[in-house]
Amino acid sequence: MTTSQPTSQSISNPMLSSNTARAIAAHAILITYTIIALFPVVVIVINSFKSRNAIFRSPLSPPNSETFSLIGYETVIKQGDFLLYFQNSLTVTIISLTMVLFFGAMAAFALAEYRFKLNLLTGLYLALGIMIPIRLGTVAILQMMVASGLVNTLTALILVYTAQGLPLAIFILSEFMQGISDDLKNAGRIDGLSEYRIFLRLVLPLVRPAMATVAVFTMIPIWNDLWFPLILAPAEEVKTVTLGAQVFIGQFVTNWNAVLASLSLAIVPVLILYLIFSKQLIKGITSGAVK
């Protein structure tokens, strides 16, 4: 602050233009990043509306009257089970997400609010999961699921995804909950709120932006996951969308129209969930900056 002040006073105009230059540079970088990030998605979506020949002849051009074709979507819908796959994906994602948020918030509250002996150690143990990928334990998980007869059930997926999502959720939420003033919780105690009510009525509404952040970060990997559905629940009636799309990828022939169409369709539900959370998410990201 003090060192930059003289320069900003003596040469205010160059400062201003360097500010604009910086803004332009920032926007250029962000726009480039957006284009790179969106490029594959756009290619998938536009090609899903094209005939097979057109996909290979000019993969980057948008569909026109000649190349436009819904053959991919027709195949996907005719396949019949796709609705079921969607349902499976949604069930798994929403139930896991709910469990992650609920149990994560409760654990975070306990860690943030109560001073008990093993507080720090418990926190570290729970945070360990952020650093150690759950996939390392795949074999053990599979053995457990076989032993408990949960193979080829959605329950297996839900349990695994809940475990996978909890560490980060607890870590982020307990940080946020520590930021809520003690006086506020004490005011609640004096007003006669039980600890559960303080958690549900005071703390949860106040960490809603953080919950949305956690929701988005938890939801997307679950929806997109191919690994655990393939290993734990490959049966027809419990397939998820990402796994279901694989039927169109053969060893020798791949039905690209159908693959692209199913992938395009798979984007829709996450997009909707994201839009629901995004308003809160932006609040969460800027909450530190505004106050």
Next chain:
Amino acid sequence: MGSLSLKNIHKSFGDVEVLKGIDLEVEDGEFVIFVGPSGCGKSTLLRIIAGLENESSGIIEIDGEVMNAQPPTKRGISMVFQTYALYPHLTVRDNMSLGLKQTKRPAEEIKSQVALASSMLALDEYLDRRPAELSGGQRQRVAIGRAIVRKPELFLFDEPLSNLDAALRVNTRLEIARLHRQLSATMIYVTHDQVEAMTLADRIVVLHDGMVEQIGTPMELYNSPANKFVAGFIGSPQMNFIPAQVLSDDKATTIGIRPEHIILTQEDGDVSGTVSHIERLGGDTNVYLDCGEAGLISTRLFGEHDYEVDSKLSAKFDPDRVYRFDQNGDTITA
């Protein structure tokens, strides 16, 4: 109704002993103020009375009943926090009524209680706003309103005015004094502010390092402080302390004299020195006199006075108002 009795309250955080045996009796309807330097344990004591913090040992009685094991709601208290601690996602009305709803009072009673409190505190037009849409003074009034609606026997205030600006502080102070008369409830109030303490309190409790230094009415503390600490803490500007040997008094260690009990003269006085600084406040004039071995002596004169900086003056002490302290800092009584 709202009497309070503390017996030998101790509190430690880990190895650190924060409260070292507090005894206090507060009568029903009394206004008692805790003062003391930062970190002396005022808030901790208040939170122990409220039941928000567990005492390490000691007995807390409210209205003659032992309250040690009772949760805050069962103690018949309300608390107003320094940071207001309003529920940010609730309207003013809901902020005030949450406690009553929690105890399942009938809707009409809640409504009339909220209406009563909001008219007392001039909050009627803000009932549907959220705390973020209020000014600091309004927020503090809501916090006080939230305390009132529960009709407690004992109010606890933790520095309720310290986040307000000077003008609002005066207004809210008067408000609290009025509330105390209207509600005739017992109030315990923590503050840093001398003026708040002297003007509001029936009795002041001076805390220092987790111990009670003295308990008394404001004038008792002002006129007969038990020791050097209380003498220095009550009164503003602070009492002057002069090493006793400078004034050739061999029975005391330190001599104390309040700035308002000193007369400045050109003739011989108790000490003499040169004027080092003058503060003109209009109604009062503070003159600081550099008296060599006796140190810097501050004097407070009524009205406007003109003295030249660096001019030589003598200070004459009012002999009836001179305090003498022994080497432990305790007051030597005649």
